[in-house]
Amino acid sequence: MKASKIVASIVYVSPNPYKYKRIHFLGEFYLRHECFSVSHRGQHQKCKRLIDDKDMALKWIRKSVSLRMAKRWLNILGCRFEKYKKPIPPVLEVGERELIFVTHDECSFCANDGKRGIWMHNEKMPLHKKGNGKSIIVSEFLLEVCRRLQLSEEEKKNPNIPAEACCYFTSGKNQENYWMVEHLLKQIKKKAIPIFETKFLNATAVFAFDNSTNYLTFADDALVMQRMNKGPRGKQSIM
Numbered sequence: 001m002k003a004s005k006i007v008a009s010i011v012y013v014s015p016n017p018y019k020y021k022r023i024h025f026l027g028e029f030y031l032r033h034e035c036f037s038v039s040h041r042g043q044h045q046k047c048k049r050l051i052d053d054k055d056m057a058l059k060w061i062r063k064s065v066s067l068r069m070a071k072r073w074l075n076i077l078g079c080r081f082e083k084y085k086k087p088i089p090p091v092l093e094v095g096e097r098e099l100i101f102v103t104h105d106e107c108s109f110c111a112n113d114g115k116r117g118i119w120m121h122n123e124k125m126p127l128h129k130k131g132n133g134k135s136i137i138v139s140e141f142l143l144e145v146c147r148r149l150q151l152s153e154e155e156k157k158n159p160n161i162p163a164e165a166c167c168y169f170t171s172g173k174n175q176e177n178y179w180m181v182e183h184l185l186k187q188i189k190k191k192a193i194p195i196f197e198t199k200f201l202n203a204t205a206v207f208a209f210d211n212s213t214n215y216l217t218f219a220d221d222a223l224v225m226q227r228m229n230k231g232p233r234g235k236q237s238i239m
Contacts, residue, residue, distance in 0.1 A: 003027075051076055098203040102149065102196070105210055106139040106179065108171070137169040137179045141192050141207075149195055161198055165191040181217045 004024040008015035011023075029037050051073050065073075074081075090098060111133030118126070141149035150164035167187045171178050188207075196205045218224050 102143045103208045110135045139167040141165045161194045
């Protein structure tokens with residue numbers, strides 16, 4: 001400590017006990033590690049940010065966040081903006097197959113779909129048809145590699161395989177009835193699987209379906225409690 005006081009009196013104009021101890025600490029640190037400690041002076045946070053408090057950040061995001069602030073927060077979180085690139089194919093070992101994620105969804109379009117707000121002239125409200133009108137259900141399979149599950153012009157070699165997996169279904173009592181699980185199974189067997197196997201020879205499809213009660217059906221010969229009778233009479237399921 002005596003040597004530290006001498007050094008402090010040479011280096012500083014007005015030495016004090018804190019400077020003695022600091023010089024002594026740096027000398028001991030250098031003798032042990034053969035380097036000086038990293039200084040964090042000026043690197044401490046001057047004020048608390050919203051993004052440092054997760055609860056406050058979530059409340060603020062739900063209200064309104066400008067584009068500039070969103071970019072700054074993404075940089076703080078370690079994100080960076082890059083142009084979209086095609087995914088790099090995985091390195092597969094012998095006997096392995098690539099897994100491709102395929103999603104399914106359907107949407108219904110009605111003839112009388114329209115906007116709720118309209119432009120009026122002289123407060124004359126035009127008459128709007130009652131009901132939704134005729135509807136069309138579109139059932140489609142999507143994937144990241146080629147967006148829609150369909151064949152290109154070069155891949156259309158087999159006439160027995162359809163060009164696309166999309167199905168258009170006219171629903172209604174007097175039309176093609178309603179979209180049921182039987183229609184979905186037919187679309188998967190006749191369109192989705194053959195197209196996928198033609199387009200991706202060394203890959204396996206992982207299908208994902210939305211949570212629809214229409215798809216919770218069982219096979220006709222499934223052992224379901226609601227279909228069973230206690231006695232020998234009545235209609236019995238074929239097991």
